[in-house]
Amino acid sequence: MNATDAQTSTSDQADRVLIQQSERRDRSRAAALPLIGFFLLTPLFIRVFAADATVLGAPLVVIYIFGIWLGLIICAALLAKRLKRADHAFR
Template identity: 45%
Template sequence: MWWRRWRGCWAMMRDERPRRARDLALILPFIGMAALMPPLVGLFVGSTIAGVPLILAYLFGLWLALILAALMVAWRLKGPD
């Protein structure tokens, strides 16, 4: 049955989820740090987007993204523990 195989596949993905969440948890701060490093962060200085300084939008947007990622990671990892 095709659906049975599909369900097996999905179950495997689900079993892998904690591991992937762990990996994400480990690299999250490094992603954040890299995104805040000088050459990259400097690119956003000067211009505006819809009246908002781009650098502000970038920093706070990145910040919010990190928070959401941490929320997701925490949610995923809390389950099996």
């Protein structure tokens, strides 16, 4: 093995470590999603948003709940995409 080979393999390894680290971070992010979601959907928040107000004709609380819901879905989709990419990078 010559010097350049050694160097590339070290940088490969470093890349892999980085990928692993970012994957671990993504998994932690994914694990945090339901906690955040659950927290934002606790009855107290719902009560706060159950105020007598409307957004675009729909009651505020409806917009709030469905908005959080959609937000969770979008975050999950982004994370799933990233995790899949990391998965591919390994294969």
